[in-house]
Each structure stands twice: as structure tokens, then as C-alpha cells.
Amino acid sequence: MPTEKCFAKGSSAPGPVPKDRLRLYSMRFCPFAQRTRLVLNSKGIKYDTINIHLKEKPDWFLEKNPLGLVPALETPAGEIIYESPITCEYLDEAYPEKKLLPSSPFGKAQQRMMLEHFSKTIPYFYKIPAARRNGEDVSGQEAELKEKFAKLNEHLEKKKTKFFEGDTVTMIDYMMWPFFERIEVLELKHCLDHTPELKKWAELMLEDPAVKNTMFSGETYKAFYQSVAEGKPDYDLEL
Amino acid sequence: MSTEKCLAEGSPAPGPVPQDRLRLYSMRFCPFAQRTRLVLHAKGIKFDTINIHLKQKPGWFLEKNPDGLVPVIETPAGEVVCESHITSEYLDEVYPEKKLLPATPFGRAEQKMLLEHFSKIIPNFFKISSAKRKGDDASGFEAELKEKFTKLNERLVKRKTSFFGGDTITLIDYMMWPFFERLEMFGAQRCLDHTPELKKWTERMLEDPAVKATIHSTDHHKAFFKSYQDGEPDYDYGL
Numbered sequence: 001m002p003t004e005k006c007f008a009k010g011s012s013a014p015g016p017v018p019k020d021r022l023r024l025y026s027m028r029f030c031p032f033a034q035r036t037r038l039v040l041n042s043k044g045i046k047y048d049t050i051n052i053h054l055k056e057k058p059d060w061f062l063e064k065n066p067l068g069l070v071p072a073l074e075t076p077a078g079e080i081i082y083e084s085p086i087t088c089e090y091l092d093e094a095y096p097e098k099k100l101l102p103s104s105p106f107g108k109a110q111q112r113m114m115l116e117h118f119s120k121t122i123p124y125f126y127k128i129p130a131a132r133r134n135g136e137d138v139s140g141q142e143a144e145l146k147e148k149f150a151k152l153n154e155h156l157e158k159k160k161t162k163f164f165e166g167d168t169v170t171m172i173d174y175m176m177w178p179f180f181e182r183i184e185v186l187e188l189k190h191c192l193d194h195t196p197e198l199k200k201w202a203e204l205m206l207e208d209p210a211v212k213n214t215m216f217s218g219e220t221y222k223a224f225y226q227s228v229a230e231g232k233p234d235y236d237l238e239l
Numbered sequence: 240m241s242t243e244k245c246l247a248e249g250s251p252a253p254g255p256v257p258q259d260r261l262r263l264y265s266m267r268f269c270p271f272a273q274r275t276r277l278v279l280h281a282k283g284i285k286f287d288t289i290n291i292h293l294k295q296k297p298g299w300f301l302e303k304n305p306d307g308l309v310p311v312i313e314t315p316a317g318e319v320v321c322e323s324h325i326t327s328e329y330l331d332e333v334y335p336e337k338k339l340l341p342a343t344p345f346g347r348a349e350q351k352m353l354l355e356h357f358s359k360i361i362p363n364f365f366k367i368s369s370a371k372r373k374g375d376d377a378s379g380f381e382a383e384l385k386e387k388f389t390k391l392n393e394r395l396v397k398r399k400t401s402f403f404g405g406d407t408i409t410l411i412d413y414m415m416w417p418f419f420e421r422l423e424m425f426g427a428q429r430c431l432d433h434t435p436e437l438k439k440w441t442e443r444m445l446e447d448p449a450v451k452a453t454i455h456s457t458d459h460h461k462a463f464f465k466s467y468q469d470g471e472p473d474y475d476y477g478l
Contacts, residue, residue, distance in 0.1 A: 079345050086351045093344035105332035109320045116322055 004028065006235045008053035013060035017076045021046040025061065025072040027054055027235055029224045031178035032084040033071035034214055038174040039088045041210035043098045053235060085115060088171060100171040111165060114155075114172045121148045125179050129186050133229065146191045153195035162204055169208055177205050185221040243267065245474045247292035252299035256315045260285040264300065264311040266293055266474055268463040270417035271323040272310035273453055277413040278327045280449035282337045292474055324354060327410060339410040350404060350411045353394075357415050360387045364418055368425040372468055377426070384430045392434035401443055408447055416444050424460040 006027065007014075017023045024040065024047050026033040040047050052061055057068045064080050065072045072082040073090065081090050092101050101108050124145040131138050155164065163173045180202050183189050192199050205211050216224075220238060227234035245266065246253075256262045263279065263286050265272040279286050291300055296307050303319050304311050312320040312329065320329045331339050340347050363384045370377035394403065403411045419441050422428045431438050444450050455463075459477055466473040 075345070081345070081348045081352070083352060083355050086348050086355070089351070090344050090348040093347065105329050106314075106318050106320070108332065109325050109329040112325045112328070113321055116325070 004049070004051060004236070004239050006051040006053040007058050007061070009056040009058055011058050011060075013058070014050055016078065017048075017074050019076045021048060021076075023047065023074040024049045025065070025074070026051055026070050028237075029216065029221065029235070030054075030070055031182060034178040034181075035084040035175050036071040036073070036087045036091070037214045038177065038210045039091045039100060039171070041213045042100065042169070042174065042208075043091060043095050045091060045095050051235060055233060085175065088175065092171065100169075100174065102165070102170070107165070111170065111172045114164065115175050117151075118172075118176050121145070122179060124148070125182065125186055125188065128188060129225075132187065142188075142191055145188065146194070149191055149195045149198055153198045156197035156201060163201065169205070169210075173201075173205060174210070177211060180205070181211070181215055182221055185218050185225060243288070243290060243475070243478055245290040245292040246297055246300075247295040248297050250297050250299075252297070253289055255317065256287075256313050258315045260287060260315075262286065262313045263288045264291055264304070264313070265309050266290055268455065268460065268467075268474070268476075269293075269309055270421060271308075273417040273420075274323040274414050275310040275312065275326045275330070276453045277416065277449045278330050278339060278410070280452045281339060281408070281413065281447075282330060282334050284330060284334055290474065294472060324414065327414065331410065339408070339413065341404065341409065346404075350409065353403060353411050354414050356390075357411075360384070361418060363387065364421070364425045364427055367427045368464070368468075371426045381427065381430055384427055385433070388430055388434045388437055392437045395436040395440060402440065408444075412440075412444060413449070416450060419444070420450075420454060421460050421464075423457045424464050 014023070022040075022045060024033070024036060026037065026049050028051055037049075039045075052058070052070055054070070062068050064074065065082050067082060069082055071084055071087055072080060073087050074080055081087050089101070092099060101111055124141060128138050128141050128145065131141065152164075159165075161167050163169050164176070165172055183192070183202075192202070206215075224234060224237050227237065253262075261279070261284060263272070263275060265276065265288050267290055276288075278284075291297070291309055293307075293309070301307050303313065304321050306321065308321065310321075310323055310326055312326045314320075320326050328340070340350060363380060366380045367377050367384065370380055391403075398405075400406050402408050403415070418425075422431065431441070445454075455477075463473060463476050466476065
């Protein structure tokens with residue numbers, strides 16, 4: 001019987017992955033795992049989810065994936081794929097319908113370069129809330145984040161497209177989205193004040209079916225982050 | 240008239256890339272740029288090299304790549320591809336002869352996962368060389384590196400193959416090689432003492448034509464690295 005409740009240490013190992021689908025090892029509120037969920041949903045790929053208790057990881061999970069991280073995919077053949085960008089590229093290659101990456105090598109290179117740049121922005125989504133909780137002055141870091149958002153805004157302005165690499169959603173939009181979904185709860189929404197194109201992009205993303213299928217509300221995130229700050233992450237919140 | 244000497248700030252911008260080749264922006268001793276050079280040689284791709292003075296970067300180079308890093312590939316169409324792993328994948332996709340990446344999505348995912356693992360090892364090399372230069376005790380860092388080498392050794396033992404992706408060289412071997420070429424330069428050669436399969440792999444790599452075409456002697460590496468650690472990198476050393 002599938003359950004969304006997370007599997008912790010001591011839980012029994014799940015059986016093999018059924019022939020007609022994939023399995024995703026995940027955590028409901030993880031932004032990196034959300035990338036993989038967005039791709040799975042967008043491409044209409046059949047999959048089951050097993051959520052993992054990230055503070056008390058099951059031994060059977062560490063055997064499959066020694067790094068113990070989510071997201072991880074398991075195929076019916078028992079192949080394990082981990083790291084969010086690697087899972088996403090794997091899915092786009094293995095499931096050719098509704099391609100999220102362009103077919104040209106340069107187009108793919110551009111998407112990968114954009115992801116590389118965005119990866120340098122991600123630490124701010126963690127550093128700034130943590131510093132604020134410690135009562136530190138975050139204005140310098142916020143200024144740096146605003147600058148990074150300004151560059152993203154410029155990209156959209158120059159290209160004159162709705163999304164980052166065209167007028168339909170592509171891989172890079174899904175890779176960036178989870179962090180923007182959490183921006184209000186992380187008290188960083190004001191960093192978007194002077195980036196109108198980026199704001200419009202975020203509004204368009206909220207209309208995307210895969211985003212609608214994988215998102216959580218601000219209140220839910222708030223409650224989850226509160227539980228994390230208290231040292232007892234409630235991975236099964238609201239279940 | 241082409242030269243290997245590096246171009247610095249104030250140098251005139253090069254013209255467009257000729258129709259029949261690629262251009263590589265590089266630095267002769269950079270391990271990351273060597274990855275791209277290995278791929279270019281292995282695949283027999285026609286290319287010119289412009290070496291960049293990394294402490295006095297030309298304005299025209301920063302216009303092409305605002306991050307200012309090498310390696311960078313430029314095509315006749317003026318497309319710019321940055322980041323060693325992105326350039327390598329791009330080259331393998333554009334030039335289908337002598338494929339370095341496997342054909343299957345999972346095979347490609349495996350290569351990317353191994354690269355991710357190896358990326359976590361890279362800082363260890365620099366920690367060891369830094370500690371030794373300061374006259375500090377490097378044994379802790381050496382122990383860490385030995386452990387990571389043991390894991391790499393295990394992979395070769397398990398797979399029973401000559402190289403990391405099979406019995407012929409694939410991309411991951413080239414991505415890892417430049418750091419092993421510099422082991423003595425880092426002062427980390429003893430870390431291979433108890434990893435016989437990994438040692439044999441390095442010996443096989445030394446026989447590879449692309450490695451032979453791009454290798455520098457340990458003496459040259461040491462001379463450059465010393466100039467780099469002393470704060471005045473001699474990018475044109477040996478010319």
C-alpha cells in the first residue's frame with residue numbers, strides 16, 4: 001500500500017521496482033527532489049515515490065545510494081541514479097516525449113551553463129535565513145542576491161521570451177523554480193522588487209501544470225521550516 | 240601567426256574563428272583546460288589554442304566569458320561554451336566520431352555520477368600541497384585522499400575493467416586524469432601506494448595518445464606550480 005510517510009531506520013526494504021514504472025526516493029519538501037518531480041510530472045512518466053527520513057536514513061537506502069541523498073531514481077533493472085541534475089537529464093534522455101532539453105548540442109550546453117550559474121545563487125537561499133535567525137546583518141548578502149536576480153532579469157529582458165530559453169518551459173525553468181517557490185517563506189521576496197521580468201516568470205511558472213502538481217503552500221513550508229529550525233524536521237507534516 | 244604565449248590585458252582581440260575549426264581558450268598548465276584538450280585530441284578535432292594570462296585577463300576575453308575562466312570553446316558561429324565538463328560533453332555531442340560517452344542514458348548518468356564523486360576529491364589535492372608548502376602536517380589530508388583512492392580502486396576491482404567506464408577509455412578517465420598527472424606536483428604520490436588497480440590505470444593512461452599529446456613532465460608541473468604558489472604564475476614557462 002503506497003504511503004507518503006517517510007521511511008526511517010529500521011523500516012523494511014521495499015521490493016524491486018515494478019516493470020512498468022520508476023521509483024523516486026524523495027523528501028516531500030526538498031527543493032532538489034522537487035526538480036526531479038517536476039520533470040517526472042511534466043513528461044508524464046509513471047513513478048512511485050518513497051519518501052526518506054533524512055535524519056534517520058534506512059540502511060537499505062544507504063546500500064542502494066551510499067551518499068544517502070535525495071532525489072534518487074531506481075529503475076526496474078535496479079539501476080540507481082542520484083544528484084538532481086543527473087536524474088533530470090537521465091529522464092529527458094530515457095523518455096523522449098515532451099523534451100525539456102533542446103536537441104542541439106549548443107542549446108544543451110547553454111542550459112547546462114545557466115544551471116552552473118544558478119548553482120552559485122542557491123547558497124544564498126540558505127545562508128540568508130540562517131544568518132537572520134542568528135540575528136546577523138544580512139543586508140550585504142541580500143544585495144549580492146539582488147545582483148544575481150538582476151542578471152537573471154537581464155537575460156529575460158534580452159531574450160524577450162516568457163521563460164528562460166524560449167516561450168515554453170524548458171529544463172532550466174524547472175531546475176530554478178523550487179527555490180523561487182520558497183522565496184516568500186524564506187523572507188527573500190523583496191529581493192525581486194526591481195526585477196519585473198523575473199517576477200512575471202515566477203507568475204507564469206505558477207500556472208504550469210507540473211508546478212501545480214508538485215508545489216506546497218507558503219503555510220506548509222513555514223511549518224516545515226519551523227520544525228527544521230527546532231531541530232526536529234517534520235517530514236510527514238500534514239499527512 | 241599563432242603563438243603559445245599567453246595573451247594578457249591590452250592584447251588585441253583575436254578575429255573570428257576560422258570556418259574549419261574550433262578555438263580553445265586555455266592555460267598550458269590548467270588541469271581543467273587539459274580535460275578539454277584531451278577530448279579534442281582523442282576525437283581528432285581541429286582546433287587552435289589561445290592561452291590566456293589568468294592574472295591579467297584581456298577585456299575581450301571577459302566579454303566572451305564574464306567569469307573569466309578557462310577552458311572556453313568558441314565556434315566559427317561565435318558560440319561560446321564554458322566549464323570543462325560542459326565543453327567536454329558539447330564536443331562529444333557535436334563530433335560523433337570516437338564517442339567518449341556511452342550511448343545509453345544510464346551509461347551517461349553513471350559517468351556524470353562518477354564525475355560528481357571525483358569533484359569532491361579535487362580539493363584534497365590542493366589541501367595537501369598547501370599544507371606541505373607551509374611545513375604543516377599533511378598526514379590527515381593524505382589519509383583522507385588515500386581513503387578516496389581506495390574507493391576508486393574498489394570500483395576498478397568490482398568492474399574488472401581497465402578503465403573507469405569499461406575496457407576502453409571514456410570521458411570519465413579523461414576528466415580524472417589531469418589530477419593524477421600532477422600527483423607528484425601536489426606531493427600526493429604516496430597516496431597511491433595501496434591502490435594497485437588505480438596505479439595500473441595511471442600506467443595505462445600514460446600510454447594513451449591524447450594523454451601523450453597534452454602531458455607535461457613532473458618537472459615542468461612543479462616549476463609552474465611553484466611560480467603559482469609564489470604568487471607570480473609563469474604561464475609561459477618552458478616556451
